[in-house]
Amino acid sequence: MSETATDAVHPRFVKKPIFYSKGFKIALIQMSVGPDKTKNVAKAVTEIHKAKECGAHIVALPECFNSPYGTKYFDEYAEEVPSGVTCRALSRAAAEAGVCVVGGTVPERCGDKLYNTCTVWDGTGKLLAQHRKMHLFDIDIPNKITFKESEVLSPGNQLTTFEYNGVKIGIGICYDLRFPEMAHLMSKQGCSMLIYPGAFNTTTGPKHWELLARSRATDQQLWVALVSPARDTTAGYVAWGHSLLVDPWGSVLGALDETEGTLVHDVDLTVVEEVRSQIPIRVQRRTDLYDTIQKC
Template sequence: MYESSTDAVHPRFSRNRKIFKTGGLKIALIQSTVGPDKAKNVSHIVREIHKAKENGAQVVALGECFNSPYGTKYFEEYAEEVPAGETCRALSKAAAEAGVCVVGGSVPERCGDKLYNTCTVWDSKGKLLAQHRKMHLFDIDVPNKIKFKESDVLSPGQQVTTFDYEGVRIGVGICYDLRFGELAHIMAANGCSLLIYPGAFNMVTGPRHWELLARARANDQQLWVALVSPARDENAEYVAWGHSMVVSPWGDVVQELDEKPGTLFADISFTTLEDVRLAIPIRTQRRTDVYDTIAKK
């Protein structure tokens, strides 16, 4: 598996003082409309990856379930193996041809008799860099309102996922993973400068919590956060909020799309990252003699 960085987590972040490179990184977030035709969804994404490269992107990130409608009843039908499936092969080829790192949103993955919601990451040569299986499954049951259980179909991932690209360590979570600050903390402690969350918040949670959680994760962990949503389709069974965005380590939204299809471009400044960490030195002032957050795997 390609799921986890092997670096140990230092409880006081002391080794994070200079782990990020100077300068910056240009990223692109592709917010695409997702329909029932998998091949059409994927071919559109491939075209957009090439367009993003033409506009200077070094890392291109996609939304959750970019190749299939979102819903438990669709996962079995659209699932494919990683990395042998047709979507993975298309992403690998696109990454190599465009010469960019592709953070492949998520796809329904089949592994033996289990299904996962999985993000694959491909380097500029088309090599699989990382594979993140959504750790936290969205199970809710509100009497007389809504019942939805991803665990009826999906299995949860078991590992924290980080990868290195062009001297930058990047962490990955999927949708509901965003709500768990402990996961973000562990990725930050492992040296991440940027966290990318493909996600599909709905029309209730989106306006309430999408931006709030992105800013919270960025501010608490003093790093960049990118959220990548599908575009909103009012005729779909599941209507996504959209509003893909990039948030700075100060907790400011620096770029944001609306609900329509589009591509967001943002410059990730590592000078800004260092300025924040020097100005507010929480990383060396945590009371790990009293409390701590650790990874068990």
């Protein structure tokens, strides 16, 4: 278990006794996911309420928290958004706890298409945002892992940001993390934080999970949170775990190991402007020579 997890008040929680004049407290829930959707959703709801007890204002769940991760599961576990049973449970939990819930991802059915979709709910249970994974996870590493989400899923076509209590936050899902252009556009739209529910595997996780989080935080000068399922070595797809929070300086301020747990930490928004004013790359970009633009 990581050093940050050992100083938890509760053995399943990581909590830092720091309070900021401008910011909020976030909880990243790294939960185990099994084949029983009802149990998975009930577990998520329970952890949302526990996070509220620790003072969290925003609670984030992992990718595919209500379903095993795998192309053979997406059709079976898919439901409509926002009318499906999982969305209704998240809406109710957000309202009862009075917190913003970044609902990891669920397999979404829309007509004859399936998406990997993150929903965001405010403290009254209202749907704030819906992000469909834009970059599908299609990779082939010989003798390691081959996976093609595109065999079953369709890609989303829109960037997704939302505002909660005056804070603008961008959403990406797992493989989206590898595309700095997407992060840059969300930063340009005024985001102070990017949250990525994700399930990197045990091949790419140790190589790139933390590296990419620190890269996005550093190149966009904002907070980055990655939220993974806990590792299950008996599953068909084994997640890396290691949910973490990175500040705009690129420092990892909190991290879990591969087991179940919740990382609770304060997000100091003053650090965003501190970094951007001291290292003003946002106004030093040579847009006369290059630029990143949004097409739709």
